[in-house]
Amino acid sequence: MSDASRRNFLRGRVATHAAQPRPPWARPEADFVARCTQCGDCARICPTGVIRRGDGGYPTVDFLHGECTFCGECVSRCEPQALLRGNADDAPWALRASIADNCIARHQVECRVCGDQCAENAIRFLPRIGGTANPTLDSERCTGCGACVAPCPVGAISVT
Template identity: 40%
Template sequence: MTDNNKAQRQSDRRQFFRTMSGRPAVRRPPWTADDLTQRCTGCTDCLDACPERVLVRGAGGYPEIRFDDDGCSLCGECAEVCQAGVFDTRREAFPWHAQLNQRCLALAQIHCQSCQDACEWRAIHFPPALGRPPQPHIDSDACRGCGACLAVCPTDAITLVDHGQRPAGGRQ
C-alpha cells in the first residue's frame, strides 16, 4: 500500500469515527480536494493569509475551516499564498450549501432575518407574508457554502449539507 493510500484510509477512518461520535465532519478550506492531507505541508501560510480568520490548524496540522465567528468571503488569499498547490480556484469552493432546521426563529413566527443580512450571495431571502413574520427561503443553487449565515444565527438553526445528502445537524 502506498503512503498516499495509507494516509487517505487513516483520514477516512477519522472522519467515520467523528461522525459516529456525533461530531461534525471536518470542513476543509475552499477549493481543496480530498487529497489535501497528502499534499499540504502544514506551513500555515493559508491560515495567516485568511482575513476572516476562519481557517484554523486542525488535527495533524492540516487546515480546517470553522464558521464560529465569521464566514468565508472567498477572497482567494489562502490560494494565492499556498506553495504546495493544495488550492484549485477553478473548482467549486465548497461541496455543501446551507439548510434550515426547526430551531429557526422565523419558522417559530419570531421576526429574525440575521441570516439574510449576512448572506453576501443573496441565497437567503424572506418573501413578504401578510399577518405573520416572513418565512426564510434558501436558494441552494445561489448558496456558496461560505458559512456567513452560520456565524450570525442566534439559534444554530442552519446546517451545512453536502450536495445530494441529508442534513447532519448542528453547527458545522
C-alpha cells in the first residue's frame, strides 16, 4: 500500500465512500480504497467518460456522463490493481437498473426511449388495455451498463 493510500485508509474513507458505484471490476470497497492512489488514470483512459472523480478524489461511475461498454481499459490501466479482472468471466459488478414511478410511460405518456437504448433487451414494454405500454426491467438480462440512464427524459432510471 502506498503512503497516500495508507493515509486515506486511516482517515476512515472506507465507510464514507461505500455507497458510490466504483468502476467495473473494482475490488471490495475496503480493499479498493486501500489500493487506489486517486491517480485518475482510469478516468482518463475511459473512452465513454463514465468514470468521474468522486468525493475524496476516488473514482466513481456517473451514468449521466455515459455508459460502460465493459471494454476493460480502466482495469488494464490501474497500476495498483484496485480494479482487477482475475478471470475473463468475472462479473464487472452487481449493478442493475431500476425504474422509478415518475416514468412518464406509467402516467399515460408514450415513451420508449430507454428500451431503444438497451442493447440487452432488458427493458420490455408490456401493452396495457386503455393505457400506454409500461416498461418492465428484466434484472437477469440487465448488465448495469447505464446506457438507459441519461436518455430518460425525466431521470426515472437509476443503476444501483
